Amino acid sequence: MNEGQVSRSHVGKAVLIAGPTASGKSALALELALTTGGVVINADSMQVYHDLRIITARPTGAEEARVPHRLYGHVDAAVNFSAGAWVNDAAKALEEARAEGRLPIFIGGTGLYFKALTAGLSVVPPIPTEIRDDVRARLERNGVEALHAELAARDPRAAERLNLRDRTRIARALEVIEATGRSLLDWHQEGEPPLLPKDSFRAVFLAPERDELYARIDARFDAMLGAGALKEVERLAARSLAPLLPAMKAHGVPALIRHLRGEISLDEAATVGRADTRHYAKRQFTWFRHQLPEFEWVKLGEARGWLAASVKSARDAG
Incomplete structure:
Protein backbone atom coordinates (compact mmCIF):
# COMPACT_ATOMS: atom_id res chain seq x y z
CA MET A 1 0.00 0.00 0.00
CA ASN A 2 1.20 3.50 -0.83
CA GLU A 3 2.26 5.23 2.39
CA GLY A 4 0.27 8.33 1.49
CA GLN A 5 -3.01 6.51 0.91
CA VAL A 6 -5.30 4.59 3.22
CA SER A 7 -6.16 1.06 2.24
CA ARG A 8 -9.45 0.19 0.58
CA SER A 9 -10.49 -1.60 3.76
CA HIS A 10 -10.60 1.79 5.45
CA VAL A 11 -12.57 3.78 2.90
CA GLY A 12 -15.84 3.11 4.69
CA LYS A 13 -14.52 5.43 7.39
CA ALA A 14 -14.50 9.22 7.19
CA VAL A 15 -13.10 12.18 9.09
CA LEU A 16 -15.29 15.19 9.88
CA ILE A 17 -13.62 18.51 10.70
CA ALA A 18 -15.95 21.26 11.89
CA GLY A 19 -15.53 24.51 13.75
CA PRO A 20 -16.36 28.20 13.70
CA THR A 21 -15.27 30.35 10.81
CA ALA A 22 -11.53 31.20 10.80
CA SER A 23 -10.70 28.44 13.30
CA GLY A 24 -8.05 26.75 11.15
CA LYS A 25 -10.17 23.95 9.68
CA SER A 26 -8.88 24.24 6.13
CA ALA A 27 -5.23 23.91 7.13
CA LEU A 28 -5.99 20.84 9.24
CA ALA A 29 -8.01 19.20 6.44
CA LEU A 30 -5.30 19.90 3.87
CA GLU A 31 -2.61 18.41 6.13
CA LEU A 32 -4.69 15.32 6.79
CA ALA A 33 -5.42 14.86 3.08
CA LEU A 34 -1.74 15.19 2.20
CA THR A 35 -0.77 12.65 4.86
CA THR A 36 -3.40 10.05 4.02
CA GLY A 61 -6.32 27.28 -6.53
CA ALA A 62 -2.87 26.27 -5.32
CA GLU A 63 -4.36 24.44 -2.32
CA GLU A 64 -6.92 22.69 -4.51
CA ALA A 65 -4.10 21.54 -6.80
CA ARG A 66 -2.28 19.78 -3.94
CA VAL A 67 -5.08 17.35 -3.04
CA PRO A 68 -8.50 16.58 -4.53
CA HIS A 69 -11.23 18.99 -3.41
CA ARG A 70 -14.94 18.40 -3.97
CA LEU A 71 -18.12 20.54 -3.73
CA TYR A 72 -16.33 23.89 -3.79
CA GLY A 73 -17.68 26.62 -6.06
CA HIS A 74 -19.91 24.26 -8.03
CA VAL A 75 -23.19 26.18 -7.57
CA ASP A 76 -24.27 29.43 -9.20
CA ALA A 77 -25.23 32.27 -6.84
CA ALA A 78 -28.68 32.46 -8.44
CA VAL A 79 -29.51 29.01 -7.01
CA ASN A 80 -31.25 28.65 -3.65
CA PHE A 81 -29.05 25.70 -2.70
CA SER A 82 -30.52 23.52 0.04
CA ALA A 83 -29.20 21.04 2.57
CA GLY A 84 -31.02 18.32 0.64
CA ALA A 85 -29.19 19.26 -2.56
CA TRP A 86 -25.89 19.23 -0.67
CA VAL A 87 -26.58 15.75 0.71
CA ASN A 88 -27.19 14.46 -2.81
CA ASP A 89 -23.88 15.94 -3.96
CA ALA A 90 -22.10 14.70 -0.85
CA ALA A 91 -23.37 11.16 -1.46
CA LYS A 92 -21.77 11.21 -4.93
CA ALA A 93 -18.50 12.64 -3.58
CA LEU A 94 -18.44 9.99 -0.85
CA GLU A 95 -19.04 7.22 -3.38
CA GLU A 96 -16.23 8.52 -5.60
CA ALA A 97 -13.82 8.73 -2.66
CA ARG A 98 -14.54 5.16 -1.66
CA ALA A 99 -14.20 3.93 -5.25
CA GLU A 100 -10.78 5.62 -5.46
CA GLY A 101 -9.66 4.24 -2.10
CA ARG A 102 -9.34 7.73 -0.61
CA LEU A 103 -10.17 8.84 2.93
CA PRO A 104 -13.20 11.19 2.79
CA ILE A 105 -12.50 14.34 4.82
CA PHE A 106 -15.60 16.50 5.29
CA ILE A 107 -14.78 20.03 6.41
CA GLY A 108 -16.90 23.08 7.11
CA GLY A 109 -18.89 25.09 9.56
CA THR A 110 -22.48 24.45 8.49
CA GLY A 111 -24.02 22.44 11.30
CA LEU A 112 -27.08 21.39 9.33
CA TYR A 113 -24.87 19.77 6.69
CA PHE A 114 -23.05 17.72 9.31
CA LYS A 115 -26.29 16.77 11.02
CA ALA A 116 -27.72 15.61 7.69
CA LEU A 117 -24.53 13.65 7.08
CA THR A 118 -24.56 11.85 10.44
CA ALA A 119 -28.25 11.78 11.43
CA GLY A 120 -30.15 11.93 8.16
CA LEU A 121 -32.31 14.65 6.66
CA SER A 122 -36.04 15.21 6.72
CA VAL A 123 -37.81 14.93 3.40
CA VAL A 124 -40.05 17.99 2.98
CA PRO A 125 -42.09 18.10 -0.24
CA PRO A 126 -41.09 20.87 -2.69
CA ILE A 127 -42.60 24.22 -1.75
CA PRO A 128 -44.67 25.76 -4.59
CA THR A 129 -42.98 28.85 -5.99
CA GLU A 130 -46.03 31.03 -5.41
CA ILE A 131 -46.07 30.20 -1.68
CA ARG A 132 -42.34 30.81 -1.29
CA ASP A 133 -42.54 34.12 -3.16
CA ASP A 134 -45.54 35.24 -1.12
CA VAL A 135 -43.85 34.45 2.21
CA ARG A 136 -40.70 36.31 1.15
CA ALA A 137 -42.72 39.31 0.00
CA ARG A 138 -44.46 39.44 3.38
CA LEU A 139 -41.11 39.18 5.11
CA GLU A 140 -39.75 42.16 3.19
CA ARG A 141 -42.95 44.16 3.55
CA ASN A 142 -43.85 43.48 7.18
CA GLY A 143 -40.55 42.46 8.81
CA VAL A 144 -39.34 39.37 10.60
CA GLU A 145 -41.29 40.07 13.83
CA ALA A 146 -44.59 40.05 11.96
CA LEU A 147 -43.67 36.85 10.15
CA HIS A 148 -42.74 35.20 13.43
CA ALA A 149 -46.13 36.20 14.84
CA GLU A 150 -47.79 34.54 11.84
CA LEU A 151 -45.78 31.40 12.46
CA ALA A 152 -46.64 31.42 16.17
CA ALA A 153 -50.34 31.45 15.25
CA ARG A 154 -49.97 28.62 12.71
CA ASP A 155 -47.18 26.51 14.24
CA PRO A 156 -46.44 27.57 17.83
CA ARG A 157 -44.02 24.67 18.45
CA ALA A 158 -41.76 25.68 15.59
CA ALA A 159 -42.01 29.38 16.44
CA GLU A 160 -40.95 28.72 20.03
CA ARG A 161 -37.73 27.05 18.88
CA LEU A 162 -36.62 29.79 16.50
CA ASN A 163 -34.63 32.93 17.20
CA LEU A 164 -36.83 35.98 16.65
CA ARG A 165 -34.24 37.41 14.23
CA ASP A 166 -33.69 34.27 12.18
CA ARG A 167 -35.32 35.44 8.97
CA THR A 168 -34.41 32.42 6.89
CA ARG A 169 -35.65 29.71 9.27
CA ILE A 170 -38.82 31.60 10.22
CA ALA A 171 -39.69 32.01 6.53
CA ARG A 172 -38.87 28.35 5.89
CA ALA A 173 -41.08 27.10 8.74
CA LEU A 174 -43.97 29.27 7.57
CA GLU A 175 -43.56 28.08 3.96
CA VAL A 176 -43.75 24.47 5.10
CA ILE A 177 -46.85 24.85 7.26
CA GLU A 178 -48.62 26.80 4.51
CA ALA A 179 -47.66 24.36 1.74
CA THR A 180 -48.13 21.07 3.57
CA GLY A 181 -50.39 21.78 6.53
CA ARG A 182 -47.80 20.09 8.76
CA SER A 183 -45.16 21.49 11.07
CA LEU A 184 -41.55 21.45 9.94
CA LEU A 185 -40.84 19.66 13.24
CA ASP A 186 -43.09 16.79 12.16
CA TRP A 187 -41.31 16.50 8.83
CA HIS A 188 -37.99 16.39 10.68
CA GLN A 189 -39.08 13.15 12.33
CA GLU A 190 -39.47 11.46 8.95
CA GLY A 191 -36.33 11.40 6.89
CA GLU A 192 -33.63 9.65 4.94
CA PRO A 193 -30.99 7.58 6.75
CA PRO A 194 -27.60 9.23 7.33
CA LEU A 195 -24.80 8.90 4.78
CA LEU A 196 -22.41 8.13 7.64
CA PRO A 197 -23.90 5.82 10.28
CA LYS A 198 -22.60 5.78 13.82
CA ASP A 199 -19.06 4.42 14.20
CA SER A 200 -18.24 5.03 10.54
CA PHE A 201 -16.47 8.35 11.17
CA ARG A 202 -14.30 10.38 13.52
CA ALA A 203 -15.48 13.94 14.15
CA VAL A 204 -13.70 16.95 15.60
CA PHE A 205 -14.84 20.48 16.36
CA LEU A 206 -12.04 23.04 16.53
CA ALA A 207 -12.74 25.34 19.46
CA PRO A 208 -10.24 28.21 19.74
CA GLU A 209 -10.38 30.62 22.66
CA ARG A 210 -12.93 33.30 21.84
CA ASP A 211 -10.53 36.26 21.93
CA GLU A 212 -8.07 34.45 19.70
CA LEU A 213 -10.83 33.44 17.29
CA TYR A 214 -12.26 36.95 17.06
CA ALA A 215 -8.80 38.33 16.32
CA ARG A 216 -8.40 35.74 13.56
CA ILE A 217 -11.81 36.66 12.12
CA ASP A 218 -10.97 40.36 12.04
CA ALA A 219 -7.56 39.75 10.45
CA ARG A 220 -9.00 37.40 7.85
CA PHE A 221 -11.74 39.83 6.86
CA ASP A 222 -9.14 42.54 6.30
CA ALA A 223 -7.02 40.08 4.31
CA MET A 224 -10.01 39.19 2.12
CA LEU A 225 -10.56 42.87 1.35
CA GLY A 226 -6.91 43.15 0.42
CA ALA A 227 -7.24 40.11 -1.85
CA GLY A 228 -10.10 41.60 -3.89
CA ALA A 229 -13.29 40.76 -1.97
CA LEU A 230 -14.86 44.12 -2.82
CA LYS A 231 -14.44 43.53 -6.57
CA GLU A 232 -15.88 40.07 -6.14
CA VAL A 233 -18.95 41.45 -4.37
CA GLU A 234 -19.26 44.18 -7.00
CA ARG A 235 -19.51 41.52 -9.72
CA LEU A 236 -22.12 39.68 -7.66
CA ALA A 237 -24.15 42.86 -7.07
CA ALA A 238 -24.11 43.60 -10.81
CA ARG A 239 -26.17 40.45 -11.35
CA SER A 240 -29.13 42.05 -9.47
CA LEU A 241 -30.06 38.77 -7.80
CA ALA A 242 -32.85 38.46 -5.22
CA PRO A 243 -31.55 39.72 -1.85
CA LEU A 244 -32.92 36.71 0.05
CA LEU A 245 -30.86 34.19 -1.91
CA PRO A 246 -28.31 32.51 0.38
CA ALA A 247 -25.31 33.79 -1.60
CA MET A 248 -26.52 37.37 -1.20
CA LYS A 249 -26.49 36.97 2.59
CA ALA A 250 -22.94 35.60 2.95
CA HIS A 251 -21.10 37.37 5.76
CA GLY A 252 -19.74 40.65 4.51
CA VAL A 253 -21.73 40.67 1.26
CA PRO A 254 -24.72 42.82 2.36
CA ALA A 255 -22.48 45.40 4.04
CA LEU A 256 -20.14 45.65 1.07
CA ILE A 257 -23.11 46.04 -1.28
CA ARG A 258 -24.32 48.91 0.88
CA HIS A 259 -20.88 50.48 0.50
CA LEU A 260 -21.00 50.03 -3.28
CA ARG A 261 -24.35 51.84 -3.29
CA GLY A 262 -22.78 54.74 -1.43
CA GLU A 263 -24.77 54.18 1.76
CA ILE A 264 -21.81 53.56 4.08
CA SER A 265 -18.03 53.89 3.93
CA LEU A 266 -15.73 50.95 3.30
CA ASP A 267 -14.51 51.15 6.90
CA GLU A 268 -18.11 50.98 8.14
CA ALA A 269 -18.84 48.05 5.83
CA ALA A 270 -15.77 46.21 7.11
CA THR A 271 -16.82 46.85 10.71
CA VAL A 272 -20.26 45.40 10.02
CA GLY A 273 -18.80 42.43 8.15
CA ARG A 274 -16.38 41.58 10.94
CA ALA A 275 -19.10 41.91 13.59
CA ASP A 276 -21.55 39.73 11.63
CA THR A 277 -18.89 37.06 11.25
CA ARG A 278 -18.08 37.10 14.98
CA HIS A 279 -21.78 36.74 15.82
CA TYR A 280 -22.04 33.81 13.42
CA ALA A 281 -19.06 32.12 15.06
CA LYS A 282 -20.77 32.44 18.43
CA ARG A 283 -23.88 30.75 17.02
CA GLN A 284 -21.75 27.97 15.59
CA PHE A 285 -20.37 27.16 19.04
CA THR A 286 -23.89 26.96 20.46
CA TRP A 287 -25.34 24.91 17.60
CA PHE A 288 -22.66 22.25 17.57
CA ARG A 289 -22.64 21.95 21.35
CA HIS A 290 -26.37 21.19 21.45
CA GLN A 291 -27.00 19.47 18.12
CA LEU A 292 -23.88 17.38 17.45
CA PRO A 293 -22.57 15.91 20.71
CA GLU A 294 -20.61 13.22 18.83
CA PHE A 295 -18.02 15.81 17.78
CA GLU A 296 -14.89 15.86 19.94
CA TRP A 297 -13.99 19.44 20.90
CA VAL A 298 -10.31 20.36 20.77
CA LYS A 299 -8.37 23.57 21.18
CA LEU A 300 -6.22 24.86 18.36
CA GLY A 301 -3.07 23.75 20.17
CA GLU A 302 -4.45 20.20 20.37
CA ALA A 303 -5.40 19.97 16.71
CA ARG A 304 -2.11 18.50 15.52
CA GLY A 305 -2.28 15.79 18.15
CA TRP A 306 -5.79 14.96 17.06
CA LEU A 307 -4.57 14.92 13.46
CA ALA A 308 -1.77 12.49 14.30
CA ALA A 309 -4.22 10.19 16.08
CA SER A 310 -6.52 10.31 13.07
CA VAL A 311 -3.69 9.34 10.72
CA LYS A 312 -2.65 6.46 12.99
CA SER A 313 -6.25 5.27 13.18
CA ALA A 314 -6.52 5.33 9.40
CA ARG A 315 -3.30 3.36 8.92
CA ASP A 316 -4.08 0.87 11.68
CA ALA A 317 -7.44 0.21 10.05
CA GLY A 318 -5.61 -0.63 6.81
Whole structure:
Protein backbone atom coordinates (compact mmCIF):
# COMPACT_ATOMS: atom_id res chain seq x y z
CA MET A 1 0.00 0.00 0.00
CA ASN A 2 1.20 3.50 -0.83
CA GLU A 3 2.26 5.23 2.39
CA GLY A 4 0.27 8.33 1.49
CA GLN A 5 -3.01 6.51 0.91
CA VAL A 6 -5.30 4.59 3.22
CA SER A 7 -6.16 1.06 2.24
CA ARG A 8 -9.45 0.19 0.58
CA SER A 9 -10.49 -1.60 3.76
CA HIS A 10 -10.60 1.79 5.45
CA VAL A 11 -12.57 3.78 2.90
CA GLY A 12 -15.84 3.11 4.69
CA LYS A 13 -14.52 5.43 7.39
CA ALA A 14 -14.50 9.22 7.19
CA VAL A 15 -13.10 12.18 9.09
CA LEU A 16 -15.29 15.19 9.88
CA ILE A 17 -13.62 18.51 10.70
CA ALA A 18 -15.95 21.26 11.89
CA GLY A 19 -15.53 24.51 13.75
CA PRO A 20 -16.36 28.20 13.70
CA THR A 21 -15.27 30.35 10.81
CA ALA A 22 -11.53 31.20 10.80
CA SER A 23 -10.70 28.44 13.30
CA GLY A 24 -8.05 26.75 11.15
CA LYS A 25 -10.17 23.95 9.68
CA SER A 26 -8.88 24.24 6.13
CA ALA A 27 -5.23 23.91 7.13
CA LEU A 28 -5.99 20.84 9.24
CA ALA A 29 -8.01 19.20 6.44
CA LEU A 30 -5.30 19.90 3.87
CA GLU A 31 -2.61 18.41 6.13
CA LEU A 32 -4.69 15.32 6.79
CA ALA A 33 -5.42 14.86 3.08
CA LEU A 34 -1.74 15.19 2.20
CA THR A 35 -0.77 12.65 4.86
CA THR A 36 -3.40 10.05 4.02
CA GLY A 37 -4.04 10.60 0.32
CA GLY A 38 -7.53 11.76 1.23
CA VAL A 39 -10.07 13.93 -0.55
CA VAL A 40 -11.38 17.18 1.00
CA ILE A 41 -15.16 17.50 0.71
CA ASN A 42 -16.76 20.87 1.45
CA ALA A 43 -19.44 21.11 4.15
CA ASP A 44 -19.82 24.90 4.18
CA SER A 45 -23.04 26.32 2.75
CA MET A 46 -21.40 29.47 1.37
CA GLN A 47 -18.29 27.92 -0.13
CA VAL A 48 -20.45 25.97 -2.57
CA TYR A 49 -21.06 29.17 -4.57
CA HIS A 50 -18.89 29.83 -7.61
CA ASP A 51 -19.27 33.61 -7.21
CA LEU A 52 -17.89 33.71 -3.65
CA ARG A 53 -14.31 32.48 -3.56
CA ILE A 54 -12.60 35.35 -1.73
CA ILE A 55 -15.35 36.58 0.61
CA THR A 56 -15.97 33.02 1.89
CA ALA A 57 -12.25 32.16 2.22
CA ARG A 58 -12.51 29.16 -0.07
CA PRO A 59 -9.32 27.15 -0.61
CA THR A 60 -7.02 28.77 -3.14
CA GLY A 61 -6.32 27.28 -6.53
CA ALA A 62 -2.87 26.27 -5.32
CA GLU A 63 -4.36 24.44 -2.32
CA GLU A 64 -6.92 22.69 -4.51
CA ALA A 65 -4.10 21.54 -6.80
CA ARG A 66 -2.28 19.78 -3.94
CA VAL A 67 -5.08 17.35 -3.04
CA PRO A 68 -8.50 16.58 -4.53
CA HIS A 69 -11.23 18.99 -3.41
CA ARG A 70 -14.94 18.40 -3.97
CA LEU A 71 -18.12 20.54 -3.73
CA TYR A 72 -16.33 23.89 -3.79
CA GLY A 73 -17.68 26.62 -6.06
CA HIS A 74 -19.91 24.26 -8.03
CA VAL A 75 -23.19 26.18 -7.57
CA ASP A 76 -24.27 29.43 -9.20
CA ALA A 77 -25.23 32.27 -6.84
CA ALA A 78 -28.68 32.46 -8.44
CA VAL A 79 -29.51 29.01 -7.01
CA ASN A 80 -31.25 28.65 -3.65
CA PHE A 81 -29.05 25.70 -2.70
CA SER A 82 -30.52 23.52 0.04
CA ALA A 83 -29.20 21.04 2.57
CA GLY A 84 -31.02 18.32 0.64
CA ALA A 85 -29.19 19.26 -2.56
CA TRP A 86 -25.89 19.23 -0.67
CA VAL A 87 -26.58 15.75 0.71
CA ASN A 88 -27.19 14.46 -2.81
CA ASP A 89 -23.88 15.94 -3.96
CA ALA A 90 -22.10 14.70 -0.85
CA ALA A 91 -23.37 11.16 -1.46
CA LYS A 92 -21.77 11.21 -4.93
CA ALA A 93 -18.50 12.64 -3.58
CA LEU A 94 -18.44 9.99 -0.85
CA GLU A 95 -19.04 7.22 -3.38
CA GLU A 96 -16.23 8.52 -5.60
CA ALA A 97 -13.82 8.73 -2.66
CA ARG A 98 -14.54 5.16 -1.66
CA ALA A 99 -14.20 3.93 -5.25
CA GLU A 100 -10.78 5.62 -5.46
CA GLY A 101 -9.66 4.24 -2.10
CA ARG A 102 -9.34 7.73 -0.61
CA LEU A 103 -10.17 8.84 2.93
CA PRO A 104 -13.20 11.19 2.79
CA ILE A 105 -12.50 14.34 4.82
CA PHE A 106 -15.60 16.50 5.29
CA ILE A 107 -14.78 20.03 6.41
CA GLY A 108 -16.90 23.08 7.11
CA GLY A 109 -18.89 25.09 9.56
CA THR A 110 -22.48 24.45 8.49
CA GLY A 111 -24.02 22.44 11.30
CA LEU A 112 -27.08 21.39 9.33
CA TYR A 113 -24.87 19.77 6.69
CA PHE A 114 -23.05 17.72 9.31
CA LYS A 115 -26.29 16.77 11.02
CA ALA A 116 -27.72 15.61 7.69
CA LEU A 117 -24.53 13.65 7.08
CA THR A 118 -24.56 11.85 10.44
CA ALA A 119 -28.25 11.78 11.43
CA GLY A 120 -30.15 11.93 8.16
CA LEU A 121 -32.31 14.65 6.66
CA SER A 122 -36.04 15.21 6.72
CA VAL A 123 -37.81 14.93 3.40
CA VAL A 124 -40.05 17.99 2.98
CA PRO A 125 -42.09 18.10 -0.24
CA PRO A 126 -41.09 20.87 -2.69
CA ILE A 127 -42.60 24.22 -1.75
CA PRO A 128 -44.67 25.76 -4.59
CA THR A 129 -42.98 28.85 -5.99
CA GLU A 130 -46.03 31.03 -5.41
CA ILE A 131 -46.07 30.20 -1.68
CA ARG A 132 -42.34 30.81 -1.29
CA ASP A 133 -42.54 34.12 -3.16
CA ASP A 134 -45.54 35.24 -1.12
CA VAL A 135 -43.85 34.45 2.21
CA ARG A 136 -40.70 36.31 1.15
CA ALA A 137 -42.72 39.31 0.00
CA ARG A 138 -44.46 39.44 3.38
CA LEU A 139 -41.11 39.18 5.11
CA GLU A 140 -39.75 42.16 3.19
CA ARG A 141 -42.95 44.16 3.55
CA ASN A 142 -43.85 43.48 7.18
CA GLY A 143 -40.55 42.46 8.81
CA VAL A 144 -39.34 39.37 10.60
CA GLU A 145 -41.29 40.07 13.83
CA ALA A 146 -44.59 40.05 11.96
CA LEU A 147 -43.67 36.85 10.15
CA HIS A 148 -42.74 35.20 13.43
CA ALA A 149 -46.13 36.20 14.84
CA GLU A 150 -47.79 34.54 11.84
CA LEU A 151 -45.78 31.40 12.46
CA ALA A 152 -46.64 31.42 16.17
CA ALA A 153 -50.34 31.45 15.25
CA ARG A 154 -49.97 28.62 12.71
CA ASP A 155 -47.18 26.51 14.24
CA PRO A 156 -46.44 27.57 17.83
CA ARG A 157 -44.02 24.67 18.45
CA ALA A 158 -41.76 25.68 15.59
CA ALA A 159 -42.01 29.38 16.44
CA GLU A 160 -40.95 28.72 20.03
CA ARG A 161 -37.73 27.05 18.88
CA LEU A 162 -36.62 29.79 16.50
CA ASN A 163 -34.63 32.93 17.20
CA LEU A 164 -36.83 35.98 16.65
CA ARG A 165 -34.24 37.41 14.23
CA ASP A 166 -33.69 34.27 12.18
CA ARG A 167 -35.32 35.44 8.97
CA THR A 168 -34.41 32.42 6.89
CA ARG A 169 -35.65 29.71 9.27
CA ILE A 170 -38.82 31.60 10.22
CA ALA A 171 -39.69 32.01 6.53
CA ARG A 172 -38.87 28.35 5.89
CA ALA A 173 -41.08 27.10 8.74
CA LEU A 174 -43.97 29.27 7.57
CA GLU A 175 -43.56 28.08 3.96
CA VAL A 176 -43.75 24.47 5.10
CA ILE A 177 -46.85 24.85 7.26
CA GLU A 178 -48.62 26.80 4.51
CA ALA A 179 -47.66 24.36 1.74
CA THR A 180 -48.13 21.07 3.57
CA GLY A 181 -50.39 21.78 6.53
CA ARG A 182 -47.80 20.09 8.76
CA SER A 183 -45.16 21.49 11.07
CA LEU A 184 -41.55 21.45 9.94
CA LEU A 185 -40.84 19.66 13.24
CA ASP A 186 -43.09 16.79 12.16
CA TRP A 187 -41.31 16.50 8.83
CA HIS A 188 -37.99 16.39 10.68
CA GLN A 189 -39.08 13.15 12.33
CA GLU A 190 -39.47 11.46 8.95
CA GLY A 191 -36.33 11.40 6.89
CA GLU A 192 -33.63 9.65 4.94
CA PRO A 193 -30.99 7.58 6.75
CA PRO A 194 -27.60 9.23 7.33
CA LEU A 195 -24.80 8.90 4.78
CA LEU A 196 -22.41 8.13 7.64
CA PRO A 197 -23.90 5.82 10.28
CA LYS A 198 -22.60 5.78 13.82
CA ASP A 199 -19.06 4.42 14.20
CA SER A 200 -18.24 5.03 10.54
CA PHE A 201 -16.47 8.35 11.17
CA ARG A 202 -14.30 10.38 13.52
CA ALA A 203 -15.48 13.94 14.15
CA VAL A 204 -13.70 16.95 15.60
CA PHE A 205 -14.84 20.48 16.36
CA LEU A 206 -12.04 23.04 16.53
CA ALA A 207 -12.74 25.34 19.46
CA PRO A 208 -10.24 28.21 19.74
CA GLU A 209 -10.38 30.62 22.66
CA ARG A 210 -12.93 33.30 21.84
CA ASP A 211 -10.53 36.26 21.93
CA GLU A 212 -8.07 34.45 19.70
CA LEU A 213 -10.83 33.44 17.29
CA TYR A 214 -12.26 36.95 17.06
CA ALA A 215 -8.80 38.33 16.32
CA ARG A 216 -8.40 35.74 13.56
CA ILE A 217 -11.81 36.66 12.12
CA ASP A 218 -10.97 40.36 12.04
CA ALA A 219 -7.56 39.75 10.45
CA ARG A 220 -9.00 37.40 7.85
CA PHE A 221 -11.74 39.83 6.86
CA ASP A 222 -9.14 42.54 6.30
CA ALA A 223 -7.02 40.08 4.31
CA MET A 224 -10.01 39.19 2.12
CA LEU A 225 -10.56 42.87 1.35
CA GLY A 226 -6.91 43.15 0.42
CA ALA A 227 -7.24 40.11 -1.85
CA GLY A 228 -10.10 41.60 -3.89
CA ALA A 229 -13.29 40.76 -1.97
CA LEU A 230 -14.86 44.12 -2.82
CA LYS A 231 -14.44 43.53 -6.57
CA GLU A 232 -15.88 40.07 -6.14
CA VAL A 233 -18.95 41.45 -4.37
CA GLU A 234 -19.26 44.18 -7.00
CA ARG A 235 -19.51 41.52 -9.72
CA LEU A 236 -22.12 39.68 -7.66
CA ALA A 237 -24.15 42.86 -7.07
CA ALA A 238 -24.11 43.60 -10.81
CA ARG A 239 -26.17 40.45 -11.35
CA SER A 240 -29.13 42.05 -9.47
CA LEU A 241 -30.06 38.77 -7.80
CA ALA A 242 -32.85 38.46 -5.22
CA PRO A 243 -31.55 39.72 -1.85
CA LEU A 244 -32.92 36.71 0.05
CA LEU A 245 -30.86 34.19 -1.91
CA PRO A 246 -28.31 32.51 0.38
CA ALA A 247 -25.31 33.79 -1.60
CA MET A 248 -26.52 37.37 -1.20
CA LYS A 249 -26.49 36.97 2.59
CA ALA A 250 -22.94 35.60 2.95
CA HIS A 251 -21.10 37.37 5.76
CA GLY A 252 -19.74 40.65 4.51
CA VAL A 253 -21.73 40.67 1.26
CA PRO A 254 -24.72 42.82 2.36
CA ALA A 255 -22.48 45.40 4.04
CA LEU A 256 -20.14 45.65 1.07
CA ILE A 257 -23.11 46.04 -1.28
CA ARG A 258 -24.32 48.91 0.88
CA HIS A 259 -20.88 50.48 0.50
CA LEU A 260 -21.00 50.03 -3.28
CA ARG A 261 -24.35 51.84 -3.29
CA GLY A 262 -22.78 54.74 -1.43
CA GLU A 263 -24.77 54.18 1.76
CA ILE A 264 -21.81 53.56 4.08
CA SER A 265 -18.03 53.89 3.93
CA LEU A 266 -15.73 50.95 3.30
CA ASP A 267 -14.51 51.15 6.90
CA GLU A 268 -18.11 50.98 8.14
CA ALA A 269 -18.84 48.05 5.83
CA ALA A 270 -15.77 46.21 7.11
CA THR A 271 -16.82 46.85 10.71
CA VAL A 272 -20.26 45.40 10.02
CA GLY A 273 -18.80 42.43 8.15
CA ARG A 274 -16.38 41.58 10.94
CA ALA A 275 -19.10 41.91 13.59
CA ASP A 276 -21.55 39.73 11.63
CA THR A 277 -18.89 37.06 11.25
CA ARG A 278 -18.08 37.10 14.98
CA HIS A 279 -21.78 36.74 15.82
CA TYR A 280 -22.04 33.81 13.42
CA ALA A 281 -19.06 32.12 15.06
CA LYS A 282 -20.77 32.44 18.43
CA ARG A 283 -23.88 30.75 17.02
CA GLN A 284 -21.75 27.97 15.59
CA PHE A 285 -20.37 27.16 19.04
CA THR A 286 -23.89 26.96 20.46
CA TRP A 287 -25.34 24.91 17.60
CA PHE A 288 -22.66 22.25 17.57
CA ARG A 289 -22.64 21.95 21.35
CA HIS A 290 -26.37 21.19 21.45
CA GLN A 291 -27.00 19.47 18.12
CA LEU A 292 -23.88 17.38 17.45
CA PRO A 293 -22.57 15.91 20.71
CA GLU A 294 -20.61 13.22 18.83
CA PHE A 295 -18.02 15.81 17.78
CA GLU A 296 -14.89 15.86 19.94
CA TRP A 297 -13.99 19.44 20.90
CA VAL A 298 -10.31 20.36 20.77
CA LYS A 299 -8.37 23.57 21.18
CA LEU A 300 -6.22 24.86 18.36
CA GLY A 301 -3.07 23.75 20.17
CA GLU A 302 -4.45 20.20 20.37
CA ALA A 303 -5.40 19.97 16.71
CA ARG A 304 -2.11 18.50 15.52
CA GLY A 305 -2.28 15.79 18.15
CA TRP A 306 -5.79 14.96 17.06
CA LEU A 307 -4.57 14.92 13.46
CA ALA A 308 -1.77 12.49 14.30
CA ALA A 309 -4.22 10.19 16.08
CA SER A 310 -6.52 10.31 13.07
CA VAL A 311 -3.69 9.34 10.72
CA LYS A 312 -2.65 6.46 12.99
CA SER A 313 -6.25 5.27 13.18
CA ALA A 314 -6.52 5.33 9.40
CA ARG A 315 -3.30 3.36 8.92
CA ASP A 316 -4.08 0.87 11.68
CA ALA A 317 -7.44 0.21 10.05
CA GLY A 318 -5.61 -0.63 6.81
